[in-house]
Amino acid sequence: MLELRHISYSVEEEGKVIPILQDINLTLDDHFIAFTGPNGGGKSTLARVIAGIIKPNEGQILLDGEDITDLNITQRAKAGISFAFQQPVRFKGITVKTLLDLAAGKPLSLKAACAYLSEVGLCAADYVNREVNDSLSGGELKRIEIATVLARGTKLSLFDEPEAGIDLWSFQNLIQVFERMHQEIQGSILIISHQERILNIADQIVVIAGGRVRQQGSKDEVLPALLQGEASLRPAGACFGKKQ
Amino acid sequence: MSEKKTFEQLHIDPIQQQILAQVAELHEVPEGAYSLRVNGASAAVGSSEHVTIVKKEDKPGIDIYVAPGTKHESIHIPVVLSQTGLKDLVYNDFHIGEGADVVIIAGCGIHNCGVQDSAHDGIHSFFLEKNARVKYVERHYGEGDGRGGVLMNPTTIVELAEGSYMEMDTSQIKGIDSTVRVTRGTLAENATLIIKEKIMTHGEQYAETNFSVELNGAGSSTDVVSRSVARDQSKQKFLACISGNTACHGHSACDAIIMDQASVQAIPELAANDVEASLIHEAAIGKIAGDQLIKLMTLGLSEEEAEAQIINGFLK
Numbered sequence: 001m002l003e004l005r006h007i008s009y010s011v012e013e014e015g016k017v018i019p020i021l022q023d024i025n026l027t028l029d030d031h032f033i034a035f036t037g038p039n040g041g042g043k044s045t046l047a048r049v050i051a052g053i054i055k056p057n058e059g060q061i062l063l064d065g066e067d068i069t070d071l072n073i074t075q076r077a078k079a080g081i082s083f084a085f086q087q088p089v090r091f092k093g094i095t096v097k098t099l100l101d102l103a104a105g106k107p108l109s110l111k112a113a114c115a116y117l118s119e120v121g122l123c124a125a126d127y128v129n130r131e132v133n134d135s136l137s138g139g140e141l142k143r144i145e146i147a148t149v150l151a152r153g154t155k156l157s158l159f160d161e162p163e164a165g166i167d168l169w170s171f172q173n174l175i176q177v178f179e180r181m182h183q184e185i186q187g188s189i190l191i192i193s194h195q196e197r198i199l200n201i202a203d204q205i206v207v208i209a210g211g212r213v214r215q216q217g218s219k220d221e222v223l224p225a226l227l228q229g230e231a232s233l234r235p236a237g238a239c240f241g242k243k244q
Numbered sequence: 245m246s247e248k249k250t251f252e253q254l255h256i257d258p259i260q261q262q263i264l265a266q267v268a269e270l271h272e273v274p275e276g277a278y279s280l281r282v283n284g285a286s287a288a289v290g291s292s293e294h295v296t297i298v299k300k301e302d303k304p305g306i307d308i309y310v311a312p313g314t315k316h317e318s319i320h321i322p323v324v325l326s327q328t329g330l331k332d333l334v335y336n337d338f339h340i341g342e343g344a345d346v347v348i349i350a351g352c353g354i355h356n357c358g359v360q361d362s363a364h365d366g367i368h369s370f371f372l373e374k375n376a377r378v379k380y381v382e383r384h385y386g387e388g389d390g391r392g393g394v395l396m397n398p399t400t401i402v403e404l405a406e407g408s409y410m411e412m413d414t415s416q417i418k419g420i421d422s423t424v425r426v427t428r429g430t431l432a433e434n435a436t437l438i439i440k441e442k443i444m445t446h447g448e449q450y451a452e453t454n455f456s457v458e459l460n461g462a463g464s465s466t467d468v469v470s471r472s473v474a475r476d477q478s479k480q481k482f483l484a485c486i487s488g489n490t491a492c493h494g495h496s497a498c499d500a501i502i503m504d505q506a507s508v509q510a511i512p513e514l515a516a517n518d519v520e521a522s523l524i525h526e527a528a529i530g531k532i533a534g535d536q537l538i539k540l541m542t543l544g545l546s547e548e549e550a551e552a553q554i555i556n557g558f559l560k
Contacts, residue, residue, distance in 0.1 A: 053538055073541040082542065089539040092471075092499070093557030102553065103543045148543065 001029040002156060002188070007049060007059035020045050021056065022211045028190065032182050034202035035192045036226070042211040043192045044086060047158050050190070051083040052076040063156065080187070082152045086160040088145035091132045096144055099132055103151040116147040119180070121173045139170035146177060155187035163195050171195075199223055249273055254280065254288045259355050260324045267351030267383045268322040278320040279306050284332040295319055295346070305335030305367075308348075312341030312373070319348045323366065328358020328392050337369045340376040340408075347379045352396060354419075356388035363395040370401065372408035372435075379411045386419030393421040400427045404435035406461065415442040416451065417559065425453045431492075433461030441470040442559045445478035445506070452481040459492035459521070468496040473555050474506035485513040488521025497526040501558060 007024040010017050021042050035043045048054040050061065052073040061069050068079055077083075091099070100113045108116075114124030120143040130136065132144060142162060149157045162178070163171055175197050181189060182201050191198060199205055205222040207215040215222055251261050251273060260282055264270040273280075273288065277295035280287040289297050289306065294314035298307045308319060325332060338348065356362040372378060386394030402410055416423060429437045437457060445451050457466045466486060474480045486494035498510040512525035532554050540550035 051542055053542075073538060074544060074546050077542050077544040085535075085539060089533070089535045091536060091554065091557055093560045094553065095557075098553075098557065099543075102540065102545060105544060152543065 001027065001062075001064055002050065002190075003027050003060075003062040004046075004050070005060040005062070007046070007056045007061070009045060009049060009054060009056045009058075019211050021049070024059070024208075024211075024213055026206060026213060026216065028188070028204070028206075030203035031188055032202050033188065033190045033204045033206065034199050035190065035206050035208055036194060036199060037208040037214065041209040043208050044160050046208065047083070047160050047190070047192055050076075050156075051081055051158055053083070077152075077154075080155040082149040082154045082157045084145045084149045084157070084159045084162060086164055086192075088141040089132075090134060090136070090141070094132050095128070096130050096132055096147075097128045099144065099148055100151045103148040105152075108151070113151075116151050117144075119150055120144070120147045120177050122147070139166040142166055142170070142174070143177075146174075150181075150185075153186070157185070157187060157189050159189070159191040159193075161192050161194070163193060163198070196223075196227070199226070248275075248290075249288065256280070256282060256287060256324075257326070259326050263324045263326070263353030263355055263385065263387075264322055266385045267324075267353040268320055268349050270320060270322060274318070274320040276317055276319065277308070279308075279336075281321075281323040281332075281334060283325055283327045284330050292317065294344075300335060300337075303335050304333060305337070308336065308338045310338070310340045310344045310346055310376075312343055314341065314344040314346060317346045319346060321348065321350045323350075323352040323364055324355075325353070325362050325364055326355040328356050328362055328388075329360030331361075331363045331365075333365045333367075335367045335369075338371065338378070340370065340372045340378055342373040343375045344373075345377040347381070349381045351381075351383040351385070352398075353385045354388070354394045354396070356386070356392045356394050358388075358392045361393040361395055362388075363397070365397045365399075367399045368401070370403065370410060372402075372404050372410060374405045375407040376405070377409045380413065382412070382414045384414075384416040384420055384423070386421070388419075394419055396420050396423045398423075398425050400425075402427070402429040402437060404429065404431045404437060404464075406433045407435065408432075409436045409438075411438040411440070413440050415559075417442070417444050420445075420449065420451070421447075422450045423452065425451075427453070427455045429455075429457040429466065431457065431459050431461055431464035431466065434463040435461055436464070437466045439466070439468045441468075441472075443470070443472040443480065444475070444555070444559060445472075445480055446475040447478060448476070449478040450480075451478070453483070455484045455496070457484075457486045457494065459486065459488045459494055460490060462491045464490070465493040466495070470496075470498045471500070471558060472498075472508065473501045473503070473559060474508050475503045476506060477504070478506045479509075480507070481509045481511070482527075483511045483513070484525070485515065486523055486525075487515040487517060488523050489517045491518065491520030492522070494521070494523040495525075498529070499527075499558075500529040501532055501555065502529055503531065 117124040
């Protein structure tokens with residue numbers, strides 16, 4: 001269970017204080033949680049606060065009752081938090097296999113590494129020895145990023161817009177990956193998404209806009225209003241109302 | 245050919261053996277043709293059926309003759325210096341016969357625990373005949389707890405005849421205080437020269453590499469790729485000059501990670517002297533990207549572990 005208590009975060013720009021997150025209070029104990037809301041509303045910042053990448057100005061974060069507010073990124077990773085970047089990082093010289101080994105915290109057998117890649121729809125033999133560099137497409141990188149989170153197998157996995165920047169064909173496959181994950185993964189999944197099909201498999205949806213929690217509830221409680229298009233809540237560029 | 249000897253029989257002491265393992269992955273006297281040079285003198289030379297190694301008469305060094313058509317042979321020519329204050333200069337000439345395909349493993353290791361500088365300056369010349377192929381691997385390594393410097397200034401001259409191919413894989417990962425590496429290549433029709441260099445400097449070290457490739461034959465090509473990491477107060481300079489004198493392809497790239505107070509200079513030079521010459525240079529110098537560190541930390545690595553992984557991968 002993840003608890004966020006009075007989380008606030010602001011940045012200073014040209015002498016002005018710009019609030020990014022304002023007094024966020026959330027208790028997240030579902031299996032599959034989706035954060036949605038307009039671009040610039042604070043979703044990614046909040047995910048980064050949870051992973052320890054951004055330190056909030058105020059507030060407290062508890063993971064299974066343990067206060068992790070002062071833990072750094074590494075300590076939070078060890079405490080059981082994984083994070084899949086919206087824009088996965090490239091590494092010259094580091095192979096997909098090495099990255100999966102690092103994620104798993106031990107050298108994986110070729111079979112195990114390939115199983116994670118197959119899970120995200122990559123033909124494992126073609127990728128395992130590839131470098132995580134510019135030769136990989138955006139869609140390939142996204143899948144590898146998700147595979148690293150699967151290899152970690154932690155109690156909380158954060159995914160920052162896994163659908164961003166990938167083509168429609170890859171998206172169809174990606175949805176299946178998350179549908180499978182929803183059924184199979186042991187821990188909790190927290191996914192930032194604008195996509196109805198992802199929101200549809202969520203047990204809980206949290207709408208974040210203007211740095212605040214605007215709405216929180218089961219998909220049946222939240223999704224209809226979103227689909228009917230309460231303008232202030234609807235994410236820019238979202239495909240609500242249309243089946244992908 | 246004589247019976248294979250042991251390191252002990254060749255009076256190669258344990259420190260020298262350890263250096264041989266570092267620079268040439270040699271744990272025993274190698275099979276095939278070899279030349280072991282220790283403290284400025286030849287310790288042992290062995291020829292094989294197709295590869296003849298002859299000591300030079302007029303100056304220090306050896307001539308290596310690879311018979312035409314020789315396939316799948318490795319030639320080991322490591323150099324070890326463990327005597328402080330020694331300045332070693334050696335000339336090695338490689339004559340690779342038509343259609344031969346060999347791997348040459350060179351390398352120089354210096355163990356200096358004295359106060360005087362130890363230096364090894366190797367001048368290696370490669371003459372590849374038509375359609376010959378060479379993979380040349382060279383590792384440079386220095387160690388020692390003395391105050392004496394470890395200096396290496398290798399010069400490599402490569403002459404590639406029609407259709408020949410040479411790949412040069414050089415690395416200098418540790419312990420060389422000062423190095424100026426000069427590499428000159430001249431390529432005939434359809435010849436290819438691939439150079440992959442890896443360098444890591446630390447402390448107050450200085451490393452300069454200076455490549456110059458003349459693409460003289462139609463269809464010739466070269467790829468000069470340098471990857472380096474500069475730490476502490478070390479300094480590096482990369483110069484690459486490619487001259488395209490005919491229809492040819494040339495590419496050079498310098499990719500460097502800079503840390504602490506280090507500095508890296510990349511000076512590309514492309515000279516296209518023919519309208520059909522296609523030449524490209526790329527250079528990127530910068531610190532380790534913050535996102536790379538963060539990504540590895542989210543996998544549970546500490547910042548130091550993440551940095552080590554990034555550098556290891558980069559220099560792999």
